[in-house]
Amino acid sequence: MVLLGVDPHKSTHTAAAVAPDSQQQLSSVTIRASVPEYRRLLRWARQWPQRTWAVENANGLGRHLVQWLIARGERVIDVPATATSRVRELSRGGGRKNDQIDAAAAATVAHLHGDGREVEAEDHSTALALLDERRVNLAQARVRTVNQLHAMLRDLLPGGAPEQMSADQAAALLRTIRPAGPVEKVGPQGPSPRPRGRGPCTR
Structure with a gap:
């Protein structure tokens, strides 16, 4: 199982693949916030058949991407921004913020600290x-x-x-x-x- 942490922004999203056992970052990619780029992100992720997505603030800036992934059968965990902030403080970056660190932190937090919550597909109640x-x-x-x-x-x-x-x-x-x-x-x-x-x- 590989965790794919995502740090979403208004115009771009950065994803990082993290091995849960070693917490080693395997790869990363940055995409624009658009459907064609979502497809590119999913193609990148398919190199790990067993994967789980961990998205920071999945109900905020990451909402559109998260629902797009869920509609295609992907499993997505919502990680609060406060949790990724704690991981950054303990990381070698000394608390400094950049997209790759945030994405990797989201994945690490979801796996190690249990702060994540699985996101479900939006239904009729959301539409109403x-x-x-x-x-x-x-x-x-x-x-x-x-x-x-x-x-x-x-x-x-x-x-x-x-x-x-x-x-x-x-x-x-x-x-x-x-x-x-x-x-x-x-x-x-x-x-x-x-x-x-x-x-x-x-x-």
């Missing part, structure tokens, strides 16, 4: 959680947009606009506004607010 998160984000974005629209209308219309208003009603109302002067043309994001004593700007 993602959909719920996106729904919440969209709802929050809508609230922000509506609040910004009402703030702008308060600045351009006496009394502002009705609280309950459809998108078509808001568009029709905006078409009736004729800003008077440079400040009103800039709107509420301009350098200074319009004096409240000024008259209406509709025609």
Whole structure:
């Protein structure tokens, strides 16, 4: 059995093969974060028929690679970054950080200290959680947009606009506004607010 430690980054991933019995690093490779490079990484790994992947922060920057590997029958262990940090402190590198040391440390920690946790394939519960998160984000974005629209209308219309208003009603109302002067043309994001004593700007 060979452990394949992976240190994932946003644009690149570095993997190191470690022999568990001797903790000797056998080989390493760095790939770009892309599907064609994932295939190259898997081809590199197949020189060891018995292998286990140990990925630092598998639910973070390594999530896409990890799920890609699991979908192809690979066994993957998630290793927390705090565990690889402890190994770096005890390594000959004296705590210095580089991708190969981190990748090898992840593999070593997973085997020796039992800090790793096997990662399972994402299922329908994960998909539902993602959909719920996106729904919440969209709802929050809508609230922000509506609040910004009402703030702008308060600045351009006496009394502002009705609280309950459809998108078509808001568009029709905006078409009736004729800003008077440079400040009103800039709107509420301009350098200074319009004096409240000024008259209406509709025609």
